[in-house]
Amino acid sequence: MDFSELKSVCGGCTIRELCLPAGLTDQEVLLLDQHMSHRQPVKKGESLYRTGDAFKSLYAVSAGFFKTSILHEDGRTQVTGFQMAGEILGLDAISTDQHVCDAVALEDSVVCEVPFDRFEELGQLMNNLQRRFNRTLSREIVRDQGVMLLLGSMRSEERLAAFLVNLTHRFSARKQSSSELVLRMTREDIGSYLGLKLETVSRLLSRFHDEGLLSVRGRNIQILNPEGLNRLVGTA
Amino acid sequence: MDFSELKSVCGGCTIRELCLPAGLTDQEVLLLDQHMSHRQPVKKGESLYRTGDAFKSLYAVSAGFFKTSILHEDGRTQVTGFQMAGEILGLDAISTDQHVCDAVALEDSVVCEVPFDRFEELGQLMNNLQRRFNRTLSREIVRDQGVMLLLGSMRSEERLAAFLVNLTHRFSARKQSSSELVLRMTREDIGSYLGLKLETVSRLLSRFHDEGLLSVRGRNIQILNPEGLNRLVGTA
DNA sequence: ACAGTTTTTTGATCTTTATCAAAAAGTCCT
DNA sequence: AGGACTTTTTGATAAAGATCAAAAAACTGT
Numbered sequence: 028m029d030f031s032e033l034k035s036v037c038g039g040c041t042i043r044e045l046c047l048p049a050g051l052t053d054q055e056v057l058l059l060d061q062h063m064s065h066r067q068p069v070k071k072g073e074s075l076y077r078t079g080d081a082f083k084s085l086y087a088v089s090a091g092f093f094k095t096s097i098l099h100e101d102g103r104t105q106v107t108g109f110q111m112a113g114e115i116l117g118l119d120a121i122s123t124d125q126h127v128c129d130a131v132a133l134e135d136s137v138v139c140e141v142p143f144d145r146f147e148e149l150g151q152l153m154n155n156l157q158r159r160f161n162r163t164l165s166r167e168i169v170r171d172q173g174v175m176l177l178l179g180s181m182r183s184e185e186r187l188a189a190f191l192v193n194l195t196h197r198f199s200a201r202k203q204s205s206s207e208l209v210l211r212m213t214r215e216d217i218g219s220y221l222g223l224k225l226e227t228v229s230r231l232l233s234r235f236h237d238e239g240l241l242s243v244r245g246r247n248i249q250i251l252n253p254e255g256l257n258r259l260v261g262t263a
Numbered sequence: 264m265d266f267s268e269l270k271s272v273c274g275g276c277t278i279r280e281l282c283l284p285a286g287l288t289d290q291e292v293l294l295l296d297q298h299m300s301h302r303q304p305v306k307k308g309e310s311l312y313r314t315g316d317a318f319k320s321l322y323a324v325s326a327g328f329f330k331t332s333i334l335h336e337d338g339r340t341q342v343t344g345f346q347m348a349g350e351i352l353g354l355d356a357i358s359t360d361q362h363v364c365d366a367v368a369l370e371d372s373v374v375c376e377v378p379f380d381r382f383e384e385l386g387q388l389m390n391n392l393q394r395r396f397n398r399t400l401s402r403e404i405v406r407d408q409g410v411m412l413l414l415g416s417m418r419s420e421e422r423l424a425a426f427l428v429n430l431t432h433r434f435s436a437r438k439q440s441s442s443e444l445v446l447r448m449t450r451e452d453i454g455s456y457l458g459l460k461l462e463t464v465s466r467l468l469s470r471f472h473d474e475g476l477l478s479v480r481g482r483n484i485q486i487l488n489p490e491g492l493n494r495l496v497g498t499a
Numbered sequence: 500a501c502a503g504t505t506t507t508t509t510g511a512t513c514t515t516t517a518t519c520a521a522a523a524a525g526t527c528c529t
Numbered sequence: 530a531g532g533a534c535t536t537t538t539t540g541a542t543a544a545a546g547a548t549c550a551a552a553a554a555a556c557t558g559t
Binding site: 097099100101103104105106107118119120121122123127128147150151154157158160161162163164165166167168169171172173174175176178179180219220221222261 | 333335336337339340341342343354355356357358359363364383386387390393394396397398399400401402403404405407408409410411412414415416455456457458497
C-alpha cells in the first residue's frame with residue numbers, strides 16, 4: 028500500500044465539501060485526513076458491513092453507489108437508502124455499537140474508512156469537526172423523516188417522481204448530468220425503498236415514458252420534462 | 264420562579280436514565296443541570312415550536328405527551344413521531360438551524376429546555392456527554408428507519424400491532440402500566456403516523472377487539488393478549 | 500347541564516396497488 | 530458468442546385500503 032498516497036486523501040478530494048470535511052479549514056482537514064482516512068475498494072455486490080457486525084468505523088463513500096437495507100425476521104427487507112459520493116455510511120450503528128442494516132455496493136466503489144473511536148477523540152479536540160458532525164447526524168434524521176412523508180402520505184406516482192427528482196438533485200450537486208440518469212439499482216430495490224412492488228415501479232416508469240416526462244431504456248433514464256416531474260410531487 | 268428548585272432538576276428526576284443525563288456521573292449531571300435545564304409547561308394543544316422557527320434549544324420531555332409532524336406544501340401532514348417523558352425534541356433542527364417540523368403537546372406537559380449552543384460547549388468539555396449525545400442522535404436514526412420498515416413493508420394490521428406493542432414497551436420502561444393504555448392522540452394522528460386513514464385505524468381496533476386481542480373504549484385500550492399482538496408483527 | 504364541535508364507528512362502494520403469470524430484454528460467465 | 534440466470538415489461542385479476550356518508554359517542558366551553 029502506498030503510504031504517501033494515503034496522506035491528504037481528503038485534501039485533494041473533489042467531493043470534499045459534500046463529505047465529512049465540509050466547512051473545515053485546510054489545517055483541520057489535514058488533521059482529520061492523516062489520522063483517519065483509509066481508502067478501501069468495495070466490489071459491486073459486496074457488503075461493506077452486515078446487520079449484527081460490530082461497529083468500528085464510519086465509511087464515507089468516495090466513489091460509487093451503495094444501498095442500505097434492514098431485515099425483518101420473516102425475510103422481508105426494506106431498502107432504507109441509496110448512498111453516493113460524499114455520503115456517510117454507518118451512522119445508525121453508533122447507537123448500539125452494532126450495525127443494524129446491510130450496506131451493499133451497487134457498483135464498484137471506494138470508501139474512506141473512519142475509525143469511530145479516533146474520530147470521537149478528534150471531535151473532542153476539534154470543536155468545528157464535532158459541530159459539523161452533529162449536523163451530519165441531524166441531516167440524516169431530516170432525510171429519514173422525508174422518507175416517512177413519502178411512504179406515509181404520497182401515492183405511488185408521487186413517490187417515484189420524488190425519488191427521481193431527488194436523484195437529479197444529488198447528481199447535479201456532484202457535477203454529474205442530472206438529466207441522464209443511470210440507475211444502479213433494480214426495480215425491486217426502488218420498489219422496496221418506495222414501499223411499492225417492482226411491477227408497479229416498472230408500470231409507472233412506462234407511464235412516465237408514454238407521457239413524455241422521461242425516456243426509459245432499461246436502467247438508463249433521460250429526464251425530458253423536469254418541471255412536469257416536479258409538478259407530480261406535492262400535488263394532491 | 265423558584266430558583267432553588269431550578270437547580271438539580273435532572274438530579275432528582277425519575278426518568279433521568281431515559282433522558283439526556285443517562286450514563287453520566289452525579290457530578291456531570293449537576294453540571295449539565297445547573298447550566299442548562301430550564302423547566303417549562305406546555306398546555307395541551309399548544310405548539311412547542313413550529314416549522315420554520317429558529318432553532319435555539321432542544322427540549323427534553325419531562326412529563327406529558329407530544330406529537331411531531333411535517334407539512335407538505337399542499338396541506339397534507341405526516342406525523343413523524345410521538346414523544347413521551349425522557350425523549351428529546353428538536354434533534355432534526357440541528358442540521359439547518361430551523362425547525363423542520365411542528366411539535367404539539369397532546370396533553371398538559373412539561374419540558375426541559377436545553378439551549379443548544381451552551382450544550383455544544385458543554386459537550387466539548389465533557390467527553391462523556393458528547394459521546395452519549397452522538398448515541399442519542401444515532402438512536403433517532405434507528406427509530407426512523409424502523410418507521411420506514413413499518414411504512415414500506417408492513418400491512419395495515421401489522422403496522423397497528425407494531426405501534427401498540429411499541430407503546431407498551433415505552434410505557435413499561437417508564438414504570439407505567441403497559442396493559443392499560445390511554446391514547447393521547449386521535450385516530451387520525453395514529454393513521455397519519457402509520458400511513459393509514461383514520462377509518463382504517465378505527466376498523467382495525469374494532470377487529471382486534473372482536474378477536475379478543477384487546478378491549479377498546481374510545482382512547483382507553485386494554486391489552487388482553489400481548490403475545491397475540493406480538494405475533495401479528497413480523498408474520499408475513 | 501347543554502349546545503356546538505370534534506372524534507369515532509360502521510356500512511357501501513370505488514380505486515389503487517398487489518398478485519399471478521408469461522414473454523422479452525438484459526447481464527454474466529467462461 | 531452462447532447458455533444460464535436475472536431483471537424488466539405487460540396483461541389479467543384480486544385484494545387491501547381509500548373514499549363517501551351518516552349516525553353515535555365523546556369532548557368543550559359557558
